[in-house]
Amino acid sequence: MTDGPSFSGREIAAVVSFTVLAAVIGVTSYRAGLNLSGNAGGAQMQAASGPAPVNGQALFASNCAGCHGGQAQGGVGPALLDAKTWTTAAFNDSVLHGKHPSGRELAPVMPRFAQTGLDGAPPAPEQIEAIHAFVKGL
Structure with a gap:
């Protein structure tokens, strides 16, 4: 008998899968953020180029x-x-x-x-x- 809690193979697989999935989402999000700041895609913002309205x-x-x-x-x-x-x-x-x-x-x-x-x-x-x-x- 063991004194500590024991985990089933299914529970261990779920924790490993969750960890891998979280790591993939984190790395993908980080890389997407780098691409956006590098002007490789996504929405671009520019200052208005037209003349200001006459007051x-x-x-x-x-x-x-x-x-x-x-x-x-x-x-x-x-x-x-x-x-x-x-x-x-x-x-x-x-x-x-x-x-x-x-x-x-x-x-x-x-x-x-x-x-x-x-x-x-x-x-x-x-x-x-x-x-x-x-x-x-x-």
């Missing part, structure tokens, strides 16, 4: 708010409440060339952004549209 609020703050107020409520320049209803073309003509939709010339203090630029660069149509969208949202 109308930031453009308004840096180019318009000094005269028209932070919420377009007016200041040195008039309030822009009626500009919410202007067409995109009318808003562009006003901002770029100083022309009111009625046809009158805006005051000389209003920059002609077609010549002066926005933030030191020539204005892009998307920038003017973004400013108009911001003003409409006020």
Whole structure:
């Protein structure tokens, strides 16, 4: 008779099989992880390569708010409440060339952004549209 516990052949085989299976899963997972980090397959991530969207609020703050107020409520320049209803073309003509939709010339203090630029660069149509969208949202 033995004093310690005894295991059957079936129990020993189950423990060995479990150990081998665990080792195979561990090694396979480890190697798969190495392959992914080595760009050998799997999902790849890249930084966005497109331009950032134009921020109308930031453009308004840096180019318009000094005269028209932070919420377009007016200041040195008039309030822009009626500009919410202007067409995109009318808003562009006003901002770029100083022309009111009625046809009158805006005051000389209003920059002609077609010549002066926005933030030191020539204005892009998307920038003017973004400013108009911001003003409409006020």
